[in-house]
Amino acid sequence: MIRPANPADTVMPGDDTEEHVLDATGHVHLRDAPIDLSVYPLEAWVALVLFWVLGLDVFYQFFTRYFLNDSAAWTEEIARYLLIATVWMGIAAAVRLDRHIHVDFLYRFLPRRVSRALATFVDVVEIAFFGFASVLTVQMMEKMVNYRMTIIDLPMNLVYGACLVGFVCAFARAIQVAWRNAHRHHSPLESPGTDIEASS
Numbered sequence: 001m002i003r004p005a006n007p008a009d010t011v012m013p014g015d016d017t018e019e020h021v022l023d024a025t026g027h028v029h030l031r032d033a034p035i036d037l038s039v040y041p042l043e044a045w046v047a048l049v050l051f052w053v054l055g056l057d058v059f060y061q062f063f064t065r066y067f068l069n070d071s072a073a074w075t076e077e078i079a080r081y082l083l084i085a086t087v088w089m090g091i092a093a094a095v096r097l098d099r100h101i102h103v104d105f106l107y108r109f110l111p112r113r114v115s116r117a118l119a120t121f122v123d124v125v126e127i128a129f130f131g132f133a134s135v136l137t138v139q140m141m142e143k144m145v146n147y148r149m150t151i152i153d154l155p156m157n158l159v160y161g162a163c164l165v166g167f168v169c170a171f172a173r174a175i176q177v178a179w180r181n182a183h184r185h186h187s188p189l190e191s192p193g194t195d196i197e198a199s200s
Contacts, residue, residue, distance in 0.1 A: 039097075040093070040097075041092075041093055041096040041097065041173070043089050043090075043092040043093040043096065043166075043169050043173070044089075044090075044093035044096075044097075046089045047086050047089035047090045047093055050082055050085050050086040050089060051086050053082055054079055054082040054083060054086060057075050057078055057079045057082060058075070058079055060072060060075055061075035061076060061079065073151055074151045074152050077149060077150055077151050077152065078152070081149075081158070081159045081162070084159060084162060084163065085159075085162035085163075085166075087166075088162055088163050088165070088166025088167070089162075089165070089166050089169070091166050091167075091170050092166050092167075092169035092170040092173055095126070095130070095170045095173040095174050095177065096173040096176070096177065098177060098187075098188050102122075102188075102189060104188075104189045104190070106118075107119070107189055107190050115189075115190050116185065116186070116190065118189075119181065119186070119187040119189045119190050120178075120181070120182065122187075122189060123174070123177065123178035123181055123182075123187065124178070126174045126178070127171065127174045127175055127178060130167055130168075130170045130171035130174050131171050133167045133170075133171075134164060134167040134168050134171055137160060137163050137164040137167055138164065140160055141157050141160045141161065141164065144156050144157055144160060145157060
């Protein structure tokens with residue numbers, strides 16, 4: 001085991017108390033950071049529940065197919081729809097936490113006022129996109145009102161309804177994030193690594 005020349009000089013990174021990782025005998029002393037679940041918005045918890053229901057559905061399909069030799073036909077279709085619902089709720093959660101892919105390289109070279117204006121434009125486009133997607137989803141639901149699922153006799157609008165909920169939540173979260181960016185006069189685009197306060 002390789003030990004530093006002076007174990008007492010080894011300090012945990014970022015620890016303000018400068019607690020030593022290694023004591024005089026070379027034993028490691030570490031503490032896990034406290035777990036804070038409050039950073040996750042409501043949409044993330046809904047997506048987690050949907051994901052677990054999806055997992056149970058797939059497990060039931062696996063069990064009936066390989067252990068009972070009588071696969072439940074409905075499980076594959078329901079799994080597909082649960083995956084769609086999970087993804088769309090995840091979209092809203094990612095908007096709230098600003099986890100969607102974005103490129104901030106250009107902002108490093110722009111003047112402050114230009115980067116602020118460009119970041120505001122991005123927020124407006126994001127709001128417009130999710131608002132327009134919500135309207136399109138409603139129009140699609142109106143056209144699909146008489147369609148039923150393939151195996152289970154349920155309306156296909158349940159699936160499109162899950163998409164609509166995701167888009168509407170993303171639209172509302174985009175407004176919330178844009179409002180916060182405007183009031184603090186910067187966004188994570190301009191200041192990479194900026195934390196977004198959690199609120200459900």
